[in-house]
Amino acid sequence: MVATTYARRHGLSPLGVGIGLRRSFYEELPRTQRTLDWVEIIPENFLSLGGRSQRALDACAERWPVLPHGVGLDIGGPDALDEDYVTGLAALVKRVDAPFFSDHLCYSRLGGVYLHDLLPLPFTEAVVEHVVPRVREVVARVGRPFLLENPSYYANMPGGTLSEADFLRHVVEEADCGLLLDVNNVYVNARNHGYDARSFVDALPLERVVQIHLAGHTTYPDVIIDTHGDRVCDDVWSLYRYVLARTGPVSTLIEWDQDIPSMAAVLDEADLARAALREGAGR
Amino acid sequence: MKPSLKHFFDSMGSYLARPGGESLERLYTAHPEWRAPSSRVSIYGDFVRGHVRTALEKLFPLLRGAVGAEAWLALVEDFTLTRPARHHEVNRVGEGFPAFVADAVSSRGLPPYAPALARFEWSDFAVFVSQAEAPAPVERLTPNPTLVVLEQPFRICAWVRARGQGAARGPEAGDELALLWRHPERLVTYYQEATPAALLVLKMAVEGLSASDVATATGMPEADILESVARLSREGLVLAPLA
Numbered sequence: 001m002v003a004t005t006y007a008r009r010h011g012l013s014p015l016g017v018g019i020g021l022r023r024s025f026y027e028e029l030p031r032t033q034r035t036l037d038w039v040e041i042i043p044e045n046f047l048s049l050g051g052r053s054q055r056a057l058d059a060c061a062e063r064w065p066v067l068p069h070g071v072g073l074d075i076g077g078p079d080a081l082d083e084d085y086v087t088g089l090a091a092l093v094k095r096v097d098a099p100f101f102s103d104h105l106c107y108s109r110l111g112g113v114y115l116h117d118l119l120p121l122p123f124t125e126a127v128v129e130h131v132v133p134r135v136r137e138v139v140a141r142v143g144r145p146f147l148l149e150n151p152s153y154y155a156n157m158p159g160g161t162l163s164e165a166d167f168l169r170h171v172v173e174e175a176d177c178g179l180l181l182d183v184n185n186v187y188v189n190a191r192n193h194g195y196d197a198r199s200f201v202d203a204l205p206l207e208r209v210v211q212i213h214l215a216g217h218t219t220y221p222d223v224i225i226d227t228h229g230d231r232v233c234d235d236v237w238s239l240y241r242y243v244l245a246r247t248g249p250v251s252t253l254i255e256w257d258q259d260i261p262s263m264a265a266v267l268d269e270a271d272l273a274r275a276a277l278r279e280g281a282g283r
Numbered sequence: 284m285k286p287s288l289k290h291f292f293d294s295m296g297s298y299l300a301r302p303g304g305e306s307l308e309r310l311y312t313a314h315p316e317w318r319a320p321s322s323r324v325s326i327y328g329d330f331v332r333g334h335v336r337t338a339l340e341k342l343f344p345l346l347r348g349a350v351g352a353e354a355w356l357a358l359v360e361d362f363t364l365t366r367p368a369r370h371h372e373v374n375r376v377g378e379g380f381p382a383f384v385a386d387a388v389s390s391r392g393l394p395p396y397a398p399a400l401a402r403f404e405w406s407d408f409a410v411f412v413s414q415a416e417a418p419a420p421v422e423r424l425t426p427n428p429t430l431v432v433l434e435q436p437f438r439i440c441a442w443v444r445a446r447g448q449g450a451a452r453g454p455e456a457g458d459e460l461a462l463l464w465r466h467p468e469r470l471v472t473y474y475q476e477a478t479p480a481a482l483l484v485l486k487m488a489v490e491g492l493s494a495s496d497v498a499t500a501t502g503m504p505e506a507d508i509l510e511s512v513a514r515l516s517r518e519g520l521v522l523a524p525l526a
């Protein structure tokens with residue numbers, strides 16, 4: 001098992017299992033009697049929106065640690081970082097006293113226009129060189145440990161010279177940030193691009209994993225889409241156990257954003273993840 | 284940024300600004316060595332375009348129903364080409380939509396009330412997520428800080444209230460002053476046509492007039508004025524100090 005050095009260096013201990021504070025949970029989640037260890041928020045839903053979202057956030061922050069997980073930082077994009085966004089994000093991180101925050105290793109904005117998607121970058125040295133100083137700038141401005149997530153991607157972007165795992169490693173090591181390992185994304189990417197998920201995990205800088213995402217996906221005849229619209233499948237659960245055996249316990253999030261049957265169903269998935277964490281710890 | 288990376292973003296930018304067969308072909312021409320299947324690459328074009336459409340459909344459900352499926356899709360498609368997503372919060376794409384609809388009314392043969400309806404639906408959302416939080420408690424009668432007033436040439440409020448019934452007919456023509464605000468406890472948008480009582484109570488709140496001042500000045504019974512103040516503070520149009 002690898003020492004989780006990034007977490008240890010920053011005094012971060014595993015928080016257990018969380019779920020996302022989604023709009024449909026604003027009333028129900030703060031009052032739940034079910035076990036829940038922490039809550040993830042999408043900062044974009046709180047930075048410029050008042051009313052219900054703020055009330056739900058305050059109520060959750062009173063009960064649980066809150067971790068902001070962004071979709072709009074645009075860490076890999078060609079535009080300068082959005083001043084307004086980074087300033088707001090820093091304030092939000094402080095307001096909820098988040099131990100760390102995260103976003104995706106992707107781009108999401110071109111020519112000042114937000115594309116509202118997590119768009120894949122080419123796996124090249126040029127991208128590593130471009131992203132690393134941006135990560136350092138964000139960390140300096142927000143002042144808390146920062147994690148980058150491995151995104152799902154449906155096509156290799158042109159000009160790639162590095163393997164996906166090497167690309168991730170170069171970025172997080174050179175920028176000295178943590179890794180948010182989305183295990184479902186590993187599974188989806190492995191299936192879509194025909195590689196072995198476990199060998200991919202073995203090639204990652206696992207000592208930097210501070211958080212894990214688990215989610216469901218949707219299978220089409222020629223592609224698997226990372227929809228966050230279903231339960232976590234058996235293969236992803238087993239890949240999760242494979243990762244935990246190598247990292248030790250890691251804060252884990254159940255991501256369910258579409259076709260959510262009920263909050264209880266999401267919390268049931270969280271219970272399963274918690275059992276897997278305990279089982280891993282007891283080994 | 285390395286020139287090769289700039290070239291990548293420029294080429295993706297042209298494709299994503301107008302996803303389609305032609306722009307996809309140009310994208311591949313820009314990267315002759317690229318072997319990724321185009322069916323996979325076009326997923327991103329579809330996603331990016333879909334995000335604007337999905338946001339607009341959530342924000343403007345009544346307008347969408349009123350203009351019909353075909354006109355709606357054309358409207359959304361053309362609005363998307365104006366690259367409206369300049370803010371990180373996806374719903375902000377709706378902010379400029381009412382003005383776009385207003386410009387399109389005659390050229391596209393949209394119903395004459397479409398711009399007013401679009402503005403009403405945008406305001407409904409903008410009030411719902413307003414960052415003007417109601418102070419609690421207040422020292423004196425105070426207008427709800429989320430209040431938005433719309434002057435419009437159609438009776439939108441009554442039509443919205445009765446939606447589902449007689450939807451084939453649009454709102455009736457006629458000047459209307461619509462008030463929209465977020466209820467301070469329920470945190471949902473309330474709306475109504477400005478009635479004389481609502482305007483009076485708002486004036487009291489803005490100018491700090493008491494019920495007895497108003498009774499003296501207008502000859503209205505003070506009890507009626509107090510009753511209006513109590514009712515409109517229950518509805519959250521104004522915020523009253525704790526009794």
Ligand SMILES: [Fe+2]
Pocket residue numbers: 149182213255
């Ligand atoms: Fe994820």
